[in-house]
Amino acid sequence: MSTSRIVVTGIGASTPLGGTASETWDALLAGQSGTRALEEEWVEKYDLPVTFAAQGLVRPDTVLARPEAKRLDPSAQFALVAAREAWADAGSPEVDPERLGVDFATGIGGIWTLLDGWDTLREKGPRRVMPMSVPMLMPNAPAAAISMHLEARAYARTVASACASSTESIVNAVEHIRLGLADVVIAGGTESVIHPITIAAFASMQALSRRNDDPATASRPYSVDRDGFVMGEGAAALVLETEEHARARGARIYAAIVGGAVTADSYHITAPEPEGLGASRAVRDALAQADVSVADVTHINAHATSTPTGDIAEYKALLSVFGDRVHEIPVSATKASTGHLLGGTGALEAVFTVQALHNRLAPPTINISTQDPEIPLRVSGDPIQLGAGDQVAISNSFGFGGHNAVAAFTTV
Known part of the structure; x- marks a missing residue:
């Protein structure tokens, strides 16, 4: 290989x-x-x-x-x-x-x-x-x-x-x-x-x-x-x-995709596993394949569908992977702007993740009136600068049937 x-x-x-x-x-x-x-x-x-x-x-x-x-x-x-x-x-x-x-x-x-x-x-x-x-x-x-x-x-x-x-x-x-x-x-x-x-x-x-x-x-x-x-x-x-x-061939390069993982919850046909166990395993596996540590991740495009249970489960998954550091990482929940494209949503959010790295700018999350205190992630209604140096970002997608998929990208 x-x-x-x-x-x-x-x-x-x-x-x-x-x-x-x-x-x-x-x-x-x-x-x-x-x-x-x-x-x-x-x-x-x-x-x-x-x-x-x-x-x-x-x-x-x-x-x-x-x-x-x-x-x-x-x-x-x-x-x-x-x-x-x-x-x-x-x-x-x-x-x-x-x-x-x-x-x-x-x-x-x-x-x-x-x-x-x-x-x-x-x-x-x-x-x-x-x-x-x-x-x-x-x-x-x-x-x-x-x-x-x-x-x-x-x-x-x-x-x-x-x-x-x-x-x-x-x-x-x-x-x-x-x-x-x-x-x-x-x-x-x-x-x-x-x-x-x-x-x-x-x-x-x-x-x-x-x-x-x-x-x-x-x-x-x-x-x-x-x-x-x-x-x-x-x-x-x-x-x-x-x-x-x-x-x-002299191509322009937006970003590199350095890791990816797919797991299954084997829990419920529609509901996510409450502690995000399958999701967290997908994140860990993607980072391991990318040969980067949790300390290297500087941006997350979250699945974040705006459902009461789904958002909590994803937060728990991220917290279990990154610990308290997850509260410092700029997170974008872009479905607030685009809606949920179902089978197309992961590709769109991968494009957003690539653009975020290429432009060093995490996109905003709109429509948060009062942020849920049980999900204290770093989200912003305005774009967030990602800064200079190497950047690593992940894009999360989770689906009915307990399907979890995560892709990891880096700047080039």
């Missing part, structure tokens, strides 16, 4: 804050919220208890050519937009197609295609169901679309581990490069499931915030009055390659 350092040479994103990675980053630093009231007629039709979400600011079907957009579920549309941006940002590297891989995740997949197809079957009969329905709804459709667009033939793999999905795909991409399966990998994740059934289902399990009167402030990690997460949608992508490969 290669021991070469893996670096990030390209980033892309389409999110509730912007249609590109740079637009999203600028809006994040400005403390903007991507959460807005839903204007679709189905909100009133189904009398949904939650009437807002963090929808993608730029609809992907307005970016893609109409013929290709029609053959892709929104989740794959977002993925392709983000991947194209990341690839161009990396300088569209010349690489043997058989040495180019795709690790791209989703949590749920093409639910819009599936349920629209079901409606068509019931209302118009089987002859009117689109022949492309299965290729559009399958969870691996985003990875396949990216692979075909970039002619990536080393492999095209899909992880589906709920809200840990795309961080796990990034961790897998690093392993695949080190194993020699590819020279360059485009990794990330996507989700587009702001649909009546998912809103109703998440609301039924008391997971969503119900601040219908003030959507922009609904996601409030660590605040004493947090009441659930906000559904978001979009995609993010990173181009990964060995440092030698990147420098040989």
Whole structure:
């Protein structure tokens, strides 16, 4: 297995804050919220208890050519937009197609295609169901679309581990490069499931915030009055390659990804293990793989969904790893601004972590009215300078089913 350092040479994103990675980053630093009231007629039709979400600011079907957009579920549309941006940002590297891989995740997949197809079957009969329905709804459709667009033939793999999905795909991409399966990998994740059934289902399990009167402030990690997460949608992508490969072609390098780990709670299908045991093990394993100590970590992008139990469990996990030093480390809970992109959230937060290191600036956490005294982390409503010298940051993702994934990055 290669021991070469893996670096990030390209980033892309389409999110509730912007249609590109740079637009999203600028809006994040400005403390903007991507959460807005839903204007679709189905909100009133189904009398949904939650009437807002963090929808993608730029609809992907307005970016893609109409013929290709029609053959892709929104989740794959977002993925392709983000991947194209990341690839161009990396300088569209010349690489043997058989040495180019795709690790791209989703949590749920093409639910819009599936349920629209079901409606068509019931209302118009089987002859009117689109022949492309299965290729559009399958969870691996985003990875396949990216692979075909970039002619990536080393492999095209899909992880589906709920809200840990795309961080796990990034961790897998690093392993695949080190194993020699590819020279360059485009990794990330996507989700587009702001649909009546998912809103109703998440609301039924008391997971969503119900601040219908003030959507922009609904996601409030660590605040004493947090009441659930906000559904978001979009995609993010990173181009990964060995440092030698990147420098040989004169690529700009944003940061290095030096470690990653995946663990399982084996505790409950939706609730986190209360003491954060699986999460803390993932953090420790990622740092061990990176060969850095807890004293080296200078920034944390937390999973921080704004649920009463989830935020506490993550704090306990971090406290068990870092001890009291965790209270000194700048923490960013960026879902307050973007909402929760489910299977795409880890990739987006990895992009934020890379940008934080590259710009030496930890993004703000908005909407904290009064910080929960049981979670005394160092969070700020304004960006925090990370300073000079070597910086190490981790990005945490945890998902239903007890999935935990953590990626560790450093400045270069």
